[in-house]
Amino acid sequence: MKEFVPREGVCLVNVCGEYVFVATRAAMPFCPRYQFTNESGAYFWELLKNCGDPDRLAEQASEYYDLPKEEIRPGLETFLNTLVENGFLYVRESEG
Amino acid sequence: MKKDNDFSIRLAGLTLEYSFLDETTPEYFRNFIDMEIKKGTKYGMDEMLKKRISLSKEELDRHKRRYEKNESIHYIEYCELQSKTSDLLLNFGRCIFHCTAFCWNGKAYAFTAPSGTGKTTQYVLWKMLYGDDIRIINGDKPIMEVKPNGEIWLHPSPWNGKEGMGRMESAPLGGLIYLEQSKENKIARMTAKDAILPLYGQFLFSRNTEEEIQKVFAMLEVVINQVPVWKLKNCGDMDSARMCHNAILQAEVEGGRV
Numbered sequence: 001m002k003e004f005v006p007r008e009g010v011c012l013v014n015v016c017g018e019y020v021f022v023a024t025r026a027a028m029p030f031c032p033r034y035q036f037t038n039e040s041g042a043y044f045w046e047l048l049k050n051c052g053d054p055d056r057l058a059e060q061a062s063e064y065y066d067l068p069k070e071e072i073r074p075g076l077e078t079f080l081n082t083l084v085e086n087g088f089l090y091v092r093e094s095e096g
Numbered sequence: 097m098k099k100d101n102d103f104s105i106r107l108a109g110l111t112l113e114y115s116f117l118d119e120t121t122p123e124y125f126r127n128f129i130d131m132e133i134k135k136g137t138k139y140g141m142d143e144m145l146k147k148r149i150s151l152s153k154e155e156l157d158r159h160k161r162r163y164e165k166n167e168s169i170h171y172i173e174y175c176e177l178q179s180k181t182s183d184l185l186l187n188f189g190r191c192i193f194h195c196t197a198f199c200w201n202g203k204a205y206a207f208t209a210p211s212g213t214g215k216t217t218q219y220v221l222w223k224m225l226y227g228d229d230i231r232i233i234n235g236d237k238p239i240m241e242v243k244p245n246g247e248i249w250l251h252p253s254p255w256n257g258k259e260g261m262g263r264m265e266s267a268p269l270g271g272l273i274y275l276e277q278s279k280e281n282k283i284a285r286m287t288a289k290d291a292i293l294p295l296y297g298q299f300l301f302s303r304n305t306e307e308e309i310q311k312v313f314a315m316l317e318v319v320i321n322q323v324p325v326w327k328l329k330n331c332g333d334m335d336s337a338r339m340c341h342n343a344i345l346q347a348e349v350e351g352g353r354v
Protein backbone atom coordinates (compact mmCIF):
# COMPACT_ATOMS: atom_id res chain seq x y z
CA MET A 1 0.00 0.00 0.00
CA LYS A 2 1.22 3.47 -0.93
CA GLU A 3 1.52 5.91 1.98
CA PHE A 4 2.30 9.62 1.80
CA VAL A 5 4.53 10.80 4.61
CA PRO A 6 5.36 14.41 5.57
CA ARG A 7 9.09 15.06 5.35
CA GLU A 8 10.65 15.43 8.77
CA GLY A 9 11.63 19.04 9.34
CA VAL A 10 8.91 20.55 7.16
CA CYS A 11 6.41 22.70 8.99
CA LEU A 12 3.25 24.51 8.06
CA VAL A 13 3.01 28.15 9.03
CA ASN A 14 -0.04 30.40 9.05
CA VAL A 15 0.99 34.02 8.54
CA CYS A 16 -1.21 36.99 7.62
CA GLY A 17 -3.96 34.55 6.68
CA GLU A 18 -1.67 32.68 4.27
CA TYR A 19 -0.35 29.13 4.64
CA VAL A 20 3.28 28.35 3.89
CA PHE A 21 5.25 25.12 3.95
CA VAL A 22 8.65 25.93 5.40
CA ALA A 23 11.72 23.70 5.54
CA THR A 24 14.04 23.54 8.52
CA ARG A 25 17.74 23.22 7.78
CA ALA A 26 17.52 19.41 7.98
CA ALA A 27 14.83 19.28 5.29
CA MET A 28 16.43 21.83 2.93
CA PRO A 29 18.41 19.29 0.87
CA PHE A 30 15.11 17.58 -0.07
CA CYS A 31 12.66 20.39 -0.76
CA PRO A 32 12.32 24.14 -1.41
CA ARG A 33 12.84 26.44 1.56
CA TYR A 34 9.22 27.55 1.44
CA GLN A 35 6.11 27.37 -0.66
CA PHE A 36 2.61 28.76 -0.36
CA THR A 37 -0.35 26.46 -0.05
CA ASN A 38 -4.06 27.12 0.41
CA GLU A 39 -6.56 26.31 3.14
CA SER A 40 -7.29 22.85 1.69
CA GLY A 41 -3.56 22.17 1.50
CA ALA A 42 -3.25 23.11 5.16
CA TYR A 43 -6.20 20.88 6.05
CA PHE A 44 -4.70 17.89 4.24
CA TRP A 45 -1.27 18.52 5.77
CA GLU A 46 -2.77 18.21 9.23
CA LEU A 47 -4.48 14.94 8.23
CA LEU A 48 -1.25 13.63 6.71
CA LYS A 49 0.45 13.80 10.09
CA ASN A 50 -1.75 10.92 11.22
CA CYS A 51 -2.69 9.13 8.04
CA GLY A 52 -0.89 8.74 4.71
CA ASP A 53 -3.44 6.56 2.94
CA PRO A 54 -5.01 8.56 0.07
CA ASP A 55 -8.24 6.56 0.30
CA ARG A 56 -8.66 7.33 3.97
CA LEU A 57 -7.70 10.96 3.38
CA ALA A 58 -10.38 11.25 0.69
CA GLU A 59 -12.91 9.71 3.06
CA GLN A 60 -12.15 12.14 5.84
CA ALA A 61 -12.20 15.10 3.47
CA SER A 62 -15.47 13.89 2.00
CA GLU A 63 -17.05 14.13 5.44
CA TYR A 64 -15.39 17.45 6.23
CA TYR A 65 -16.31 19.18 2.98
CA ASP A 66 -19.59 17.29 2.56
CA LEU A 67 -18.67 16.25 -0.97
CA PRO A 68 -18.58 12.83 -2.65
CA LYS A 69 -15.25 11.04 -2.28
CA GLU A 70 -14.97 10.79 -6.08
CA GLU A 71 -14.98 14.56 -6.32
CA ILE A 72 -12.26 14.91 -3.71
CA ARG A 73 -9.90 12.26 -5.06
CA PRO A 74 -8.53 13.89 -8.29
CA GLY A 75 -7.59 17.17 -6.57
CA LEU A 76 -6.16 15.32 -3.61
CA GLU A 77 -3.97 13.15 -5.84
CA THR A 78 -2.66 16.17 -7.71
CA PHE A 79 -1.88 17.85 -4.40
CA LEU A 80 -0.10 14.78 -3.00
CA ASN A 81 1.91 14.19 -6.15
CA THR A 82 2.98 17.82 -6.33
CA LEU A 83 4.20 17.70 -2.74
CA VAL A 84 6.09 14.49 -3.47
CA GLU A 85 7.70 16.11 -6.54
CA ASN A 86 8.71 19.08 -4.39
CA GLY A 87 9.97 16.86 -1.60
CA PHE A 88 7.66 18.07 1.17
CA LEU A 89 6.20 14.55 1.20
CA TYR A 90 7.70 11.20 0.37
CA VAL A 91 6.09 7.90 -0.53
CA ARG A 92 6.43 4.83 1.63
CA GLU A 93 5.32 1.42 0.45
CA SER A 94 3.77 -0.48 3.31
CA GLU A 95 2.13 -3.89 3.63
CA GLY A 96 -1.64 -4.14 3.81
CA MET B 97 33.83 31.08 37.08
CA LYS B 98 34.39 33.96 34.69
CA LYS B 99 37.41 33.47 32.39
CA ASP B 100 39.46 36.08 30.54
CA ASN B 101 37.62 35.47 27.29
CA ASP B 102 34.16 35.59 28.87
CA PHE B 103 32.24 38.78 28.22
CA SER B 104 28.81 40.19 28.92
CA ILE B 105 27.54 41.83 25.74
CA ARG B 106 24.59 44.21 25.68
CA LEU B 107 22.44 43.71 22.57
CA ALA B 108 18.99 45.16 21.89
CA GLY B 109 18.38 45.80 25.57
CA LEU B 110 19.51 42.35 26.73
CA THR B 111 22.74 41.24 28.31
CA LEU B 112 24.10 38.09 26.69
CA GLU B 113 27.00 36.02 27.97
CA TYR B 114 29.75 35.06 25.52
CA SER B 115 32.81 32.84 25.76
CA PHE B 116 35.22 33.54 22.95
CA LEU B 117 37.75 31.04 21.60
CA ASP B 118 40.12 33.64 20.19
CA GLU B 119 41.35 36.49 22.35
CA THR B 120 40.94 38.99 19.46
CA THR B 121 37.26 38.21 18.79
CA PRO B 122 35.92 40.47 21.60
CA GLU B 123 37.32 43.43 19.63
CA TYR B 124 34.43 43.10 17.19
CA PHE B 125 32.05 43.48 20.13
CA ARG B 126 33.87 46.34 21.88
CA ASN B 127 31.02 48.87 21.57
CA PHE B 128 28.62 46.38 23.10
CA ILE B 129 30.57 45.11 26.11
CA ASP B 130 28.49 45.63 29.21
CA MET B 131 30.81 47.51 31.53
CA GLU B 132 28.33 47.45 34.42
CA ILE B 133 28.42 43.67 34.41
CA LYS B 134 32.21 43.75 34.09
CA LYS B 135 32.31 45.84 37.25
CA GLY B 136 30.25 43.19 38.97
CA THR B 137 26.78 44.76 39.00
CA LYS B 138 24.11 42.14 39.60
CA TYR B 139 21.30 42.02 37.06
CA GLY B 140 18.16 39.94 37.45
CA MET B 141 18.79 37.55 34.60
CA ASP B 142 16.44 35.23 32.78
CA GLU B 143 17.71 31.64 33.01
CA MET B 144 18.07 31.48 29.24
CA LEU B 145 20.29 34.56 29.24
CA LYS B 146 22.73 32.86 31.58
CA LYS B 147 23.51 30.36 28.84
CA ARG B 148 26.87 31.24 27.34
CA ILE B 149 27.04 31.81 23.60
CA SER B 150 30.17 30.21 22.24
CA LEU B 151 31.61 28.29 19.35
CA SER B 152 33.35 25.01 20.08
CA LYS B 153 36.69 24.18 18.50
CA GLU B 154 34.94 21.43 16.52
CA GLU B 155 32.30 23.85 15.20
CA LEU B 156 34.99 26.32 14.23
CA ASP B 157 36.92 23.65 12.31
CA ARG B 158 33.75 22.61 10.52
CA HIS B 159 32.85 26.19 9.53
CA LYS B 160 36.41 27.01 8.43
CA ARG B 161 35.88 25.09 5.21
CA ARG B 162 33.40 27.72 4.03
CA TYR B 163 35.94 30.55 4.36
CA GLU B 164 39.07 31.57 2.48
CA LYS B 165 42.07 29.47 3.48
CA ASN B 166 43.91 32.33 5.16
CA GLU B 167 40.87 33.74 6.97
CA SER B 168 41.60 34.53 10.61
CA ILE B 169 40.12 32.46 13.41
CA HIS B 170 38.71 35.55 15.11
CA TYR B 171 36.88 36.66 11.97
CA ILE B 172 35.33 33.21 11.48
CA GLU B 173 34.33 33.07 15.14
CA TYR B 174 32.81 36.56 14.94
CA CYS B 175 30.77 35.63 11.83
CA GLU B 176 29.60 32.29 13.14
CA LEU B 177 28.47 33.69 16.48
CA GLN B 178 25.89 35.77 14.65
CA SER B 179 23.55 32.83 13.99
CA LYS B 180 23.92 31.51 17.54
CA THR B 181 23.15 34.97 18.87
CA SER B 182 20.07 35.31 16.71
CA ASP B 183 18.76 31.89 17.80
CA LEU B 184 19.03 32.93 21.44
CA LEU B 185 17.47 36.34 20.77
CA LEU B 186 14.43 34.65 19.21
CA ASN B 187 13.39 33.58 22.70
CA PHE B 188 13.02 37.27 23.54
CA GLY B 189 11.12 38.56 20.50
CA ARG B 190 14.30 39.63 18.71
CA CYS B 191 16.12 38.43 15.62
CA ILE B 192 18.97 39.61 13.44
CA PHE B 193 17.56 41.02 10.21
CA HIS B 194 19.55 41.37 7.00
CA CYS B 195 19.23 44.99 5.94
CA THR B 196 20.81 48.42 5.92
CA ALA B 197 19.00 50.30 8.67
CA PHE B 198 19.02 54.04 9.20
CA CYS B 199 17.23 56.66 11.21
CA TRP B 200 15.15 59.32 9.47
CA ASN B 201 12.62 61.68 11.08
CA GLY B 202 12.87 59.75 14.35
CA LYS B 203 12.02 56.41 12.76
CA ALA B 204 14.09 53.50 11.53
CA TYR B 205 13.86 52.55 7.88
CA ALA B 206 15.62 49.64 6.27
CA PHE B 207 16.68 48.62 2.80
CA THR B 208 16.49 44.88 2.62
CA ALA B 209 17.29 42.38 -0.13
CA PRO B 210 19.58 39.44 -0.79
CA SER B 211 23.31 40.25 -0.74
CA GLY B 212 24.61 42.13 -3.76
CA THR B 213 21.30 43.79 -4.66
CA GLY B 214 22.36 47.30 -3.67
CA LYS B 215 21.33 47.99 -0.07
CA THR B 216 24.51 49.91 0.70
CA THR B 217 24.37 51.71 -2.65
CA GLN B 218 20.83 52.90 -1.94
CA TYR B 219 21.84 54.08 1.53
CA VAL B 220 24.86 55.97 0.17
CA LEU B 221 22.63 57.66 -2.43
CA TRP B 222 20.26 58.77 0.34
CA LYS B 223 23.21 60.02 2.38
CA MET B 224 24.48 62.05 -0.59
CA LEU B 225 21.04 63.54 -1.16
CA TYR B 226 19.78 64.02 2.39
CA GLY B 227 22.97 64.32 4.42
CA ASP B 228 22.41 64.75 8.15
CA ASP B 229 18.69 64.06 7.84
CA ILE B 230 19.59 60.39 7.94
CA ARG B 231 21.90 58.48 10.26
CA ILE B 232 23.04 54.89 9.90
CA ILE B 233 21.97 52.38 12.54
CA ASN B 234 23.61 49.32 11.06
CA GLY B 235 24.85 48.63 7.54
CA ASP B 236 24.14 44.92 7.34
CA LYS B 237 22.62 43.04 10.26
CA PRO B 238 20.76 45.08 12.88
CA ILE B 239 18.59 43.39 15.48
CA MET B 240 14.84 43.62 15.02
CA GLU B 241 12.73 43.58 18.16
CA VAL B 242 8.98 43.05 18.30
CA LYS B 243 7.82 44.21 21.71
CA PRO B 244 4.82 42.62 23.46
CA ASN B 245 2.81 45.81 22.78
CA GLY B 246 3.42 45.42 19.04
CA GLU B 247 6.07 48.14 18.71
CA ILE B 248 8.90 47.19 16.40
CA TRP B 249 12.41 48.50 16.91
CA LEU B 250 15.69 48.22 15.05
CA HIS B 251 18.82 48.08 17.19
CA PRO B 252 22.52 48.18 16.38
CA SER B 253 24.58 44.99 16.38
CA PRO B 254 28.28 44.13 16.08
CA TRP B 255 27.64 42.61 12.63
CA ASN B 256 27.70 45.71 10.46
CA GLY B 257 29.01 44.43 7.13
CA LYS B 258 32.17 44.82 5.14
CA GLU B 259 31.86 48.61 5.14
CA GLY B 260 31.65 48.64 8.95
CA MET B 261 28.75 51.10 8.97
CA GLY B 262 27.05 51.33 12.31
CA ARG B 263 26.18 53.61 15.20
CA MET B 264 24.86 53.00 18.70
CA GLU B 265 21.34 54.21 18.03
CA SER B 266 18.01 52.37 18.10
CA ALA B 267 14.72 53.57 16.65
CA PRO B 268 11.14 52.40 16.16
CA LEU B 269 10.60 50.92 12.72
CA GLY B 270 8.90 53.24 10.22
CA GLY B 271 9.02 51.04 7.14
CA LEU B 272 10.91 48.48 5.09
CA ILE B 273 12.05 48.88 1.51
CA TYR B 274 12.64 45.65 -0.37
CA LEU B 275 15.08 46.24 -3.22
CA GLU B 276 15.12 44.66 -6.62
CA GLN B 277 17.52 45.52 -9.43
CA SER B 278 15.87 46.78 -12.58
CA LYS B 279 16.58 48.92 -15.62
CA GLU B 280 13.76 51.24 -14.61
CA ASN B 281 12.88 52.80 -11.28
CA LYS B 282 9.52 52.01 -9.76
CA ILE B 283 8.19 51.98 -6.22
CA ALA B 284 4.98 50.42 -4.87
CA ARG B 285 3.60 49.13 -1.58
CA MET B 286 3.82 45.34 -1.27
CA THR B 287 0.76 43.35 -0.30
CA ALA B 288 1.04 41.15 2.77
CA LYS B 289 1.18 38.03 0.62
CA ASP B 290 3.87 39.46 -1.65
CA ALA B 291 5.97 40.54 1.32
CA ILE B 292 5.92 37.29 3.33
CA LEU B 293 8.55 35.20 1.56
CA PRO B 294 11.02 37.95 0.58
CA LEU B 295 11.05 39.26 4.16
CA TYR B 296 11.23 35.81 5.77
CA GLY B 297 14.39 35.18 3.78
CA GLN B 298 16.05 38.18 5.41
CA PHE B 299 15.65 36.98 9.01
CA LEU B 300 19.01 35.49 9.93
CA PHE B 301 18.82 32.49 12.22
CA SER B 302 19.83 28.86 12.04
CA ARG B 303 16.46 27.49 10.85
CA ASN B 304 17.23 24.36 12.85
CA THR B 305 13.84 23.90 14.48
CA GLU B 306 10.18 24.38 13.73
CA GLU B 307 9.87 26.35 16.96
CA GLU B 308 12.38 28.95 15.72
CA ILE B 309 10.61 29.17 12.38
CA GLN B 310 7.23 29.72 14.04
CA LYS B 311 8.74 32.47 16.21
CA VAL B 312 10.14 34.27 13.17
CA PHE B 313 6.82 34.10 11.33
CA ALA B 314 5.06 35.45 14.42
CA MET B 315 7.45 38.43 14.33
CA LEU B 316 6.99 38.79 10.58
CA GLU B 317 3.21 38.92 10.91
CA VAL B 318 3.47 41.84 13.33
CA VAL B 319 5.91 43.62 11.02
CA ILE B 320 3.70 43.25 7.96
CA ASN B 321 0.63 44.39 9.89
CA GLN B 322 2.31 47.34 11.57
CA VAL B 323 4.58 49.01 9.02
CA PRO B 324 4.49 49.68 5.29
CA VAL B 325 6.65 47.47 3.12
CA TRP B 326 7.72 48.94 -0.19
CA LYS B 327 9.27 47.32 -3.21
CA LEU B 328 11.77 49.57 -4.95
CA LYS B 329 12.76 48.32 -8.38
CA ASN B 330 15.76 50.42 -9.22
CA CYS B 331 18.87 50.90 -11.29
CA GLY B 332 20.88 52.31 -8.37
CA ASP B 333 20.87 55.94 -9.48
CA MET B 334 20.04 59.21 -7.69
CA ASP B 335 16.54 59.27 -9.20
CA SER B 336 15.70 55.96 -7.54
CA ALA B 337 16.72 57.33 -4.14
CA ARG B 338 14.65 60.51 -4.68
CA MET B 339 11.68 58.46 -5.84
CA CYS B 340 11.87 56.23 -2.77
CA HIS B 341 12.34 59.13 -0.36
CA ASN B 342 9.42 61.08 -1.84
CA ALA B 343 7.07 58.08 -1.91
CA ILE B 344 7.69 57.34 1.76
CA LEU B 345 7.43 61.00 2.71
CA GLN B 346 4.17 61.39 0.85
CA ALA B 347 2.71 58.29 2.51
CA GLU B 348 3.83 59.58 5.91
CA VAL B 349 2.21 62.97 5.26
CA GLU B 350 -1.00 61.33 4.07
CA GLY B 351 -0.94 59.08 7.11
CA GLY B 352 -0.52 62.11 9.36
CA ARG B 353 2.82 61.01 10.75
CA VAL B 354 4.84 64.02 9.59
